[in-house]
Amino acid sequence: MEVSCAFPTALDSPDNIAVAEQLGYARAWVYDTPQQSPDVWMTLALAAERTERIGLGPGVLVPSLRHPMVNAAATATLAALAPGRVVVAFGTGFTGRRAMGYRAITWSYMRSYIQAYRGLLRGEVVEWEGAKMRMLHPDGHAPARPVEVPILVGALGPKGHQVATELGDGVYVTLQLPEFIREYSWVPYLVWGTVLDEEEAVDGEHARTAGGPGWALAYHGAYEFGGPDAVRALPGGAEWMDVVERAPQDQRHLAVHRGHCVELGEADRAAWEAGGHVMLKDVTMTGTRDEVRRRLDEVAARGVTEVVFQPCGPDPRRELERFLDAATS
Structure with missing residues (x-):
């Protein structure tokens, strides 16, 4: 791959x-x-x-x-x-x-x-x-x-x-x-995601800045394809919707997509702080080096021929280095 x-x-x-x-x-x-x-x-x-x-x-x-x-x-x-x-x-x-x-x-x-x-x-x-x-x-x-x-x-x-x-x-x-x-x-x-150190918490600053933007797609996607009820079924989803629904109906897409794939928007931060971070490993390619390697083997077995990793956070080089090490080990 x-x-x-x-x-x-x-x-x-x-x-x-x-x-x-x-x-x-x-x-x-x-x-x-x-x-x-x-x-x-x-x-x-x-x-x-x-x-x-x-x-x-x-x-x-x-x-x-x-x-x-x-x-x-x-x-x-x-x-x-x-x-x-x-x-x-x-x-x-x-x-x-x-x-x-x-x-x-x-x-x-x-x-x-x-x-x-x-x-x-x-x-x-x-x-x-x-x-x-x-x-x-x-x-x-x-x-x-x-x-x-x-x-x-x-x-x-x-x-x-x-x-x-x-x-x-x-x-x-x-x-x-x-x-x-x-x-x-x-x-x-x-x-999206990030390679964590052993025992590193999924709600820490590194996990939030490097893995959070990809994690937030779970809420963006649920909203666009399933509607508000689908979002509220997610951890932190009610808090996410509370922020989005403050915007006028014809401008809610602006609140949904602000910071998309780059940083957490206001709604995303509310969901993260309300406990939504527990989904980080489930909805992104986040984990320790060995966990990421196993996940990559699984997607390759399902037909993926090229994994495309988007680094996030303040140090893209570090994220690129750590992911490539996990992917090629």
Whole structure:
């Protein structure tokens, strides 16, 4: 199983990706979350300039945020800067849409989008929104078509599985491990958490800052997919909902996603302090070195071919070092 990393796109992401390359990580993914992040393509371009070996890609692009021609041109640019190192993953939009108050895009839209995007990279004439178009870049303005990059699809259910089977080179998964991933030869699995010292408490400062942002996804996901009752069923869930419900109904998504994958928001802190931290090992890849190693063996046995670890907290290098040591021991 390959060991890769991910970063919630930030101004220091290119430097962190360079560190990950030095440490030996296989690939670095960055998120397409414009409501809280710098531009994903600018960040990847800077990372390409600062690295030589590590794979690079957006994980995951949200199609509705850009015209397929824009993503195709950006992909071609990155492929020129980092030849042979680029992969692109698409998803229907969790934070990238829900944090702005939208629902996920439909899988029929995703299918049409990837078909147009692939066709553009091949140099074909495609139709989008009723118009015919193709990449017209002269020599020196982009690599010659076709531009070959692998495409992964963020799929958890049967509709996503079908699109990934038809149009993808693999599936990019997080939060769940559906049984169908065994049918794919390439399955990156995005995880959060931290490697704890022996006897280190799960409610300590290190556990909170390094593992907490990933832990908070349990509440964000429960709210988005199950509603308030699903959140209240979690330890600290009532306290989490109390904070969220102070916001006007049409602005609650802002309270839910504040600090997403970076730090604990106000609602997350309330849940943690109310005892929600007891779930840390259950909902993230958190544990001692040996515990994390066993968890990684388990997910590999279920079909994961690439673990993608997102470090959190004030010392990303330390988190990257400790996770890689656990993963490769």
